Amino acid sequence: MDLQKQLNEDMKQAMKNKEKQRLVVIRSVKSALQNEQIKQGKELTEDEALTVLGREMKQRKESLQEFEKANRDDLVAKIKAEMEVLETYLPEQLSDDELQKIVDETIVQVGASSKSDMGKVMGAIMPKVKGKADGNQVNRLVVKSLS
Template sequence: MDLQKQLTEDMKKAMKNKEKQRLLVIRSVKSAIQNEQIKQGKELTEDEALTVLNREMKQRKESLQEFENANREDLVSKVKAEMDVLQSYLPEQLSDEALQQIVDETIQEVGAKTKADMGKVMGAIMPKVKGKADGSQVNRAVLNSLS
């Protein structure tokens, strides 16, 4: 089932089960996807919808960091709960070993030797791991392999 249909079905279930937090997050994601559709003027592909979902997750990770720095435990727990809901819609994340294998293969493919080749490697690797690994995690793995 595609992401948008899944979100609609889960929204209905959350309403019936009176799961306010889950419903709030699902509505937020659906709204972000609809805003992106309006912005692009067309229906989003599955990959584009996944990109929106990743953006929502990244925003929450950044908020979590800020709330932890400010010692706002009430908001930290709320954001963590939202992230758990979002995580259920994202593809399974790659393990560090699987990511490292993809990084090594990509470095071989593009013939990268130094950190100066970082842009070529990142450009080639990100489509392969889209939605399955965080960009900063990929960046660290590439930097470690090129140094």
């Protein structure tokens, strides 16, 4: 089932079950997807939809860090709940071991030997792990492997 249909079904279910928090997140994601679709002027592919979902998750992670710094426990709990809902629509995340294996294979494929080759390695890895791993995590593993 494509993401838009899944979101519509889940939105109906959330309305029936009176799950306000879930409904707010689903509407937010639908809105972000619709805005991206208007911006591009065409239907979104699954990859493009995943990019939008990843961006939504990243925004919430950044907000979470800021709220934690400010000791706003009420908002921290709200953001964590939103992130849990969003995670149901994202593909399963790769473990550190799986990600490290992809990093090592890509370094060999690209022929990278030093940190100056980092751009080539990151450019080759990111399409492989799109939506399945955080870019910062990938970056950290690449730096460690090239050191």
